[in-house]
Amino acid sequence: MFAVENLNVYYGESHILHNLQLTLGAHETLAIMGRNGMGKSTLLKALIAMIPAKTGSIQLDGRELAPLKSYARVAAGLGYVPQGRMIFPYLTVLENILSGMDSATNSVVPEYIYETFPVLWDMRARRGGNLSGGQQQQLAIARALVSEPRVLILDEPTEGIQPSIIKEIARSLNTLKKERNFSLIVSEQVLSFTLDIADRFLIIEKGRFVHEAVREYVDADKMMGYLTI
Amino acid sequence: MSVDMLLSQIFNGLSLFTILALMAIGLAIVFGLMGVINMAHGELMAMGAYMTYLTSVIFSRWLPGVMGASFLVGIVVAFLTTAAFGLLLETVMIRHLYKRPLDTLLATWGVSLILQQVFRQVFGPINVSVPTASWLQGAWSPMPGLDLPLARVFIIALTLAVALGVYLFLFKSRWGLRIRSVMQNRAMAGAAGINTARVDAVTFAVGCGLAGVAGSALTMIASTGPATGQQYIVDAFIVVVFGGVESLIGTFVSAFMIGQMQSLFEMPFSGSMAKAAILLLVIVALYFRPSGLFSIKVRR
Numbered sequence: 001m002f003a004v005e006n007l008n009v010y011y012g013e014s015h016i017l018h019n020l021q022l023t024l025g026a027h028e029t030l031a032i033m034g035r036n037g038m039g040k041s042t043l044l045k046a047l048i049a050m051i052p053a054k055t056g057s058i059q060l061d062g063r064e065l066a067p068l069k070s071y072a073r074v075a076a077g078l079g080y081v082p083q084g085r086m087i088f089p090y091l092t093v094l095e096n097i098l099s100g101m102d103s104a105t106n107s108v109v110p111e112y113i114y115e116t117f118p119v120l121w122d123m124r125a126r127r128g129g130n131l132s133g134g135q136q137q138q139l140a141i142a143r144a145l146v147s148e149p150r151v152l153i154l155d156e157p158t159e160g161i162q163p164s165i166i167k168e169i170a171r172s173l174n175t176l177k178k179e180r181n182f183s184l185i186v187s188e189q190v191l192s193f194t195l196d197i198a199d200r201f202l203i204i205e206k207g208r209f210v211h212e213a214v215r216e217y218v219d220a221d222k223m224m225g226y227l228t229i
Numbered sequence: 230m231s232v233d234m235l236l237s238q239i240f241n242g243l244s245l246f247t248i249l250a251l252m253a254i255g256l257a258i259v260f261g262l263m264g265v266i267n268m269a270h271g272e273l274m275a276m277g278a279y280m281t282y283l284t285s286v287i288f289s290r291w292l293p294g295v296m297g298a299s300f301l302v303g304i305v306v307a308f309l310t311t312a313a314f315g316l317l318l319e320t321v322m323i324r325h326l327y328k329r330p331l332d333t334l335l336a337t338w339g340v341s342l343i344l345q346q347v348f349r350q351v352f353g354p355i356n357v358s359v360p361t362a363s364w365l366q367g368a369w370s371p372m373p374g375l376d377l378p379l380a381r382v383f384i385i386a387l388t389l390a391v392a393l394g395v396y397l398f399l400f401k402s403r404w405g406l407r408i409r410s411v412m413q414n415r416a417m418a419g420a421a422g423i424n425t426a427r428v429d430a431v432t433f434a435v436g437c438g439l440a441g442v443a444g445s446a447l448t449m450i451a452s453t454g455p456a457t458g459q460q461y462i463v464d465a466f467i468v469v470v471f472g473g474v475e476s477l478i479g480t481f482v483s484a485f486m487i488g489q490m491q492s493l494f495e496m497p498f499s500g501s502m503a504k505a506a507i508l509l510l511v512i513v514a515l516y517f518r519p520s521g522l523f524s525i526k527v528r529r
């Protein structure tokens with residue numbers, strides 16, 4: 001359904017991603033795992049065209065996304081939640097959600113958003129910048145969901161968030177996936193979180209995939225070996 | 230000095246304020262929100278003034294029966310023409326120069342020189358003036374001894390209406406939301422699904438259209454010549470910087486203060502001494518508040 005091939009990304013002269021290749025099935029959740037600086041964010045940013053790729057093909061349901069700008073990739077079915085959330089600090093919570101609806105078919109925030117994240121309803125008139133990290137994470141997920149993505153991309157959603165909220169986010173994502181019919185790509189360093197949500201795991205090291213595992217056969221010790229220093 | 234004189238001087242300051250405010254609101258959008266230094270903003274105002282003049286000529290020749298509507302139609306024509314020109318300018322030039330402020334400055338300065346020459350060719354070197362509509366002639370006397378020209382009362386009302394319109398557009402409309410998202414975080418706005426290039430074009434066009442409206446208002450208090458834009462561009466930039474480049478309220482308040490100061494200082498000093506005194510005050514103020522009177526921190 002979603003397939004990336006031959007992806008090469010550079011920052012100036014330095015070659016960051018080397019010939020990456022990945023596929024994602026319908027309803028599947030793929031975890032991209034690796035330590036700091038291994039290229040997780042670079043990969044996800046390249047998928048949403050926040051940074052340019054030197055070469056590579058990105059196909060969604062047979063459609064080539066590589067020539068498209070960010071907004072057109074969102075319209076084509078990608079949703080993106082960046083590392084650090086990147087909430088618009090001076091927009092209200094409601095406006096932050098609405099900013100994700102430019103390509104959506106309707107212009108009213110769908111009810112399931114507030115059912116999943118009740119705190120966003122309570123805080124809808126507050127400025128996004130005044131929310132706590134966990135609340136901002138929920139807001140960023142809501143902003144991406146309202147564009148009705150086929151593939152939702154999450155970059156380190158647990159970073160800087162307390163364990164109880166992490167559990168809650170994992171639970172919400174599992175429910176949403178079932179109800180809203182999208183696939184998920186999530187980058188992480190925290191294995192416990194991805195074990196809660198992912199079907200398949202790819203380990204990235206210095207811009208290359210070095211290990212792959214499916215949920216049923218995960219060797220937790222081996223994974224931890226890749227994630228700890 | 231009599232109270233009447235002071236009041237009428239304050240009122241003169243108010244009409245200057247309206248021109249400055251209208252021009253600066255457009256500039257606050259183009260320069261403050263987008264960071265584009267558009268040296269042709271003054272010529273866009275002159276273009277709006279000429280369009281208002283053209284509309285009045287057309288009305289007096291072909292539609293003399295409804296001459297009273299000429300000025301109102303002129304405002305709309307001025308807005309649409311300058312906005313369309315802005316859209317063209319953004320598409321063929323400005324968008325290729327984002328993040329290159331010096332190049333933008335030089336290129337738009339070139340545009341301003343070209344426009345001045347075009348005005349000279351088309352409308353002649355002599356200033357033209359727009360006859361005041363009959364319903365704007367005469368004065369309003371709220372108290373004995375104080376006569377406020379209706380035309381000036383009207384442009385004050387126009388300024389307030391434009392400010393309200395800009396506020397509603399930026400803070401209550403879908404386009405306003407797009408514009409504010411792009412200004413706060415361009416890359417993220419794109420990744421949230423907003424077509425940032427189109428937002429830039431529309432934002433720039435609206436800012437230029439407001440310069441056109443300022444030009445319309447200007448025809449009520451002064452005549453229009455090829456160099457009209459030059460007289461106001463520096464003041465307008467000062468207003469925007471003094472108010473805090475990202476704040477519309479700041480722009481409004483700062484236009485008010487500078488308009489009043491100009492008008493009050495002109496009593497004891499000459500016009501250019503008054504300008505120098507204002508510039509000095511603004512520099513001192515900016516020394517203590519480098520980002521302007523009203524500043525918010527915006528991440529870019």
Ligand SMILES: Nc1ncnc2c1ncn2[C@@H]1O[C@H](COP(=O)(O)OP(=O)(O)OP(=O)(O)O)[C@@H](O)[C@H]1O
Pocket residue numbers: 011016034035036037038039040041042043083156
């Ligand atoms: N803007 C940039 N310019 C140059 N190099 C960069 C830039 N951003 C990232 N890099 C480099 O690219 C490599 C991959 O960085 P990336 O942000 O993708 O890592 P990551 O896996 O997301 O790490 P983290 O877990 O810390 O978020 C790193 O070596 C980093 O130094």
Ligand SMILES: [Mg+2]
Pocket residue numbers: 040041042083155156
């Ligand atoms: Mg990262």
